[in-house]
Amino acid sequence: VELCPISPLSFSPKQAICAMSRSSSSILDRPLGRSAGRSPDGSVVSLSAFAYVYSELVQYHQGRAASISELERRLESAGYGVGLKVLEMTAYRAKETKRETRLMSILHFVSASVWKALFGKAADSLERSIDHTDEFMIIDYEPLASTFVSVPPDLGQLSADAYVSGIIAGVLDGAGFSARVTAHSVTVEEGEYTKQGGNSMPGLPPRKDKAVFLVKFSPEVLSRDAALER
């Protein structure tokens, strides 16, 4: 997997990722920030810093994985732990002492609140699959993790956003909705999406592929949700 960062971009405030700062006092004393998606002093992480670290992560796992699906699984499990923590953090910062107990509400929580906390904007759309009642799709036209990644042809269908699908799986699993989440890179049709407000990534050509995160829930989650419906 090659990586071609253009120049160290200083990131735009829209691409905010939860930052954790080091300190000499106990972490239990540091403020956690009560506004959703932002650290208390408004500081954010630079996109290029994330891109460099992520590229190392991918290269590390690629050296150890024997196959494409194993690489994907490793990236997903790397994201899983992040998902568990993001769930607690985002729920806490949202101030309401409410948990999600229904399928649709947890999906909205993921596509809106979690996306905002991680990427600075809500996911572009949430869809339900027509053929399978247990499948849903979260679509992002500018997926962050694969911004500077070009996948060579011998890695086939691998999506660098496997890390993000691991995060989603961690959030869903932690909340009690176990699901299998996979990332797919789909070409954007002509005229399917026009960017409002200009290119959010100045200096780069518009993305040709959108990321589709396919979420497939386990049967017991669906039956529990159906039972709650009554």
Next chain:
Amino acid sequence: MSAPVLFVIVGKNEPLFEAEIDTHSSVGAPGQNDLSTRQNYFVLHSALDLVEKSAWTTNSMYLRVVDKVNHQQVSTFLTAANVKFMLLHGGKGEEVVKNFFNEVYGYYVKLSMNPFYKYDTPITSKAFEARVRAAARAYLS
């Protein structure tokens, strides 16, 4: 005069944190007699079934009193990731218990942000324990 309160954090499979807090003494909990301690743990653990049952029927985090045994009540708080905070107490007010849970919730979220803390594993941080005890003394006495 009052019995100590028992506070337990339960994850998916096992208790992650336990503290028996004597809210009326100025030092940490002195030894209580073993039998009632064991009984208390038993009562708390048997209340887990009731917690599971009511977990999916409401979407608030604070579950109020889920069980009453003898003169003691079990109150529960559920975090977004379904980690259960349970308190066995002898009839403290709702608001008081809710504030205590909210404070411990804040500490728990901060603790879980630590990259060295793996989710759903026992909590061994002394700082966390000290803060939970301080919060209990502040809110529950």
